[in-house]
Amino acid sequence: MGEEHEEHLRIVLQILKEQKLYAKLSKCEFWKEEVKFLGHVVCKGGIAVDPSKVEARLKEKLTSTLVLILPEPREPFEVYCDTSLKGLGCVLMQHRNVVAYALRKLRPHEETDGGVSWDKDGIWGYKGRIYVPNVGNLRQDILKEAHNSGFSIHAGSTKMYYNLKMFWWLGIKGDVATLVSKCLTCQKAKIAHPRPSGMLQPLEISQWKWKGIAMDFVSGLPRTRASFDVDWVIVD
Numbered sequence: 001m002g003e004e005h006e007e008h009l010r011i012v013l014q015i016l017k018e019q020k021l022y023a024k025l026s027k028c029e030f031w032k033e034e035v036k037f038l039g040h041v042v043c044k045g046g047i048a049v050d051p052s053k054v055e056a057r058l059k060e061k062l063t064s065t066l067v068l069i070l071p072e073p074r075e076p077f078e079v080y081c082d083t084s085l086k087g088l089g090c091v092l093m094q095h096r097n098v099v100a101y102a103l104r105k106l107r108p109h110e111e112t113d114g115g116v117s118w119d120k121d122g123i124w125g126y127k128g129r130i131y132v133p134n135v136g137n138l139r140q141d142i143l144k145e146a147h148n149s150g151f152s153i154h155a156g157s158t159k160m161y162y163n164l165k166m167f168w169w170l171g172i173k174g175d176v177a178t179l180v181s182k183c184l185t186c187q188k189a190k191i192a193h194p195r196p197s198g199m200l201q202p203l204e205i206s207q208w209k210w211k212g213i214a215m216d217f218v219s220g221l222p223r224t225r226a227s228f229d230v231d232w233v234i235v236d
């Protein structure tokens with residue numbers, strides 16, 4: 001391994017020499033087992049996140065995993081959110097491995113962002129739902145996962161939005177609708193499998209008020225702000 005390193009070093013120095021590039025000796029390091037670079041630690045085992053750059057709460061989740069993995073779109077994802085009051089942090093994981101993460105400090109105005117607040121467990125929430133900050137591809141990854149997850153493949157926007165009910169961000173409904181409208185399979189499914197409807201049954205015209213009363217429940221509607229999803233219909 002030492003010989004190989006020596007050979008690599010020789011090649012790099014040769015290229016620098018040929019190109020007449022000079023490095024400041026005091027800033028150079030040789031024969032290192034690991035190198036810190038842009039918040040990551042590069043070592044022989046792979047690339048790990050530099051522990052000194054990570055918020056304490058997330059440190060364990062991140063540093064117990066050595067390398068970032070490529071996600072398997074069909075496999076379940078886990079999302080971790082930063083619980084400190086100082087910043088936004090989210091980690092997307094799959095099978096205990098980090099797929100993507102994003103961290104940044106809160107800007108002053110964000111600490112009182114309309115309606116979004118910290119719940120008692122320290123999760124950044126909005127009306128009981130987990131607030132997903134607009135960092136990296138996190139929102140898109142969550143949308144894609146809801147769109148393609150095993151139990152609701154190409155379910156259309158209402159079902160997909162329902163599956164996402166634990167998450168919230170400003171414009172989530174619109175983002176869901178946009179994704180579904182761009183998906184050819186969702187659009188085809190909507191045409192190919194219309195809801196079967198029975199024959200309409202006309203009601204007998206009554207001679208007196210309240211002579212005949214019918215009632216029915218219409219369920220499975222999209223939830224209202226107060227979280228109602230059933231209509232009670234009474235026909236006199």
Ligand SMILES: [Zn+2]
Nearest residue numbers: 154183185186
């Ligand atoms: Zn689809």
